Amino acid sequence: MAVLAELTIDARSFDLGRVTAVEEGIHIDLERVVPTGGEVMPFFWASGADFEAFERSVRENHMVKELNAVARVQDKVLYHVHWGDTVSSLTNILIESHATILEAHGTDTWFFRLRFSDHTDLTEFHNRCQEEGIDFRVDRIYSLADEEPGVYSFDITAEQQEALVTAVEDGYFEVPRRTTLKEVAESLQISPQAASERVRRGANAVLRKVLLSRSAADRK
Template identity: 75%
Template sequence: MAVIVELSIKPDDFDLGRVTAVTDDMHIELERVVPTGGDVMPFFWAKGSNFESFERAVRENRIVEELQAVARVGDRVLYHVYWGDTVSSLTTILTESEATILEAHGNSPWVFRLRFNDHAGLTEFHNLSNEEGIDFHVERIYTLTEEETGVYTFDITPQQQEALVAAVSGGYFEVPRRTTLKGVAEELGISPQAASERIRRGADTVLRKVLLSRSASDLD
């Protein structure tokens, strides 16, 4: 099943991020198109004010052969960048892991929303990124089904989800706590021991999905 991953990457870890990180007042967004050539990131939008200075700085970068302004809409300009001898392997990693870029924007950090054909593709992306020293932070992982329904189950049971929702909304995890385990149990109509088991097991599953999912070992 296809998997969608939202993650953040530092601009220094890939070519487009490095090239466009020349000013703090310019926001970059990848154009969501499927290129017909081999380039993965040939088009991007820039939003800001001083485009002349931005264009000059980007064109001076040694890995940029050419930069063309394609269109301007309000305070946004669409650019086409022609790459020379690039040094980042992120585009290669995306290609080899068969990832589709659904959305990407930056500058510091950059946030990517990627779709992989299956968990194996996500694992391949993780392993190749580690080999190349590309660090990323996973924000969220979910399936296409979860995206369509808007429900993220993380493979927990309905009883565990109910207990976690009651605990979070009641302030059980806050410091200081606004409710006790007994209070959560009473709200659910179950014993404190049953509430504790559901909360701990549900929390363990969710945290493993979120915190340990870079290797995708918990997605199988």
């Protein structure tokens, strides 16, 4: 049975993390992963950055052969990176343990949600990381069967949840508002732009899950 693992890992443990951790306040979201063959971690979104300085720093890295901005949407940019002489062993371990990256994002610290075919592959991943000296913190391990029916799984990131909780507790959604996004950002020690994105994305995911799912159920 498929096994899912959620873990936290230092950006310095893999190529994309090392290459993109160059600007204060930058946030990276992995867009697509090709698990076997071809390119690994070729597309990612960047937000909350001075994009010109960010692009210049990334292109100067010896591991990057080419970096292209594919799309610009509001305050985010989708990049396609062509890797040169990479050194990360994490990507190799992911391939060897047949892992599928369902979600990955971060700054200095990254969150990964991985799916393995079974516990054997998960154990292989763990053992290979130990051999290579790659440290990570396991936040959760579960199977698809462990997801309880009738309980909302909002599918928001830990950072989005933290931002939403802070915004709610400090009164950002009240009328009149008791706080601002700038103050929320200060509480989280992130940029106002990053705080805005996390609150909007998190709120959108929660509202869509609650309102649209309930509406669909009412129509049955």
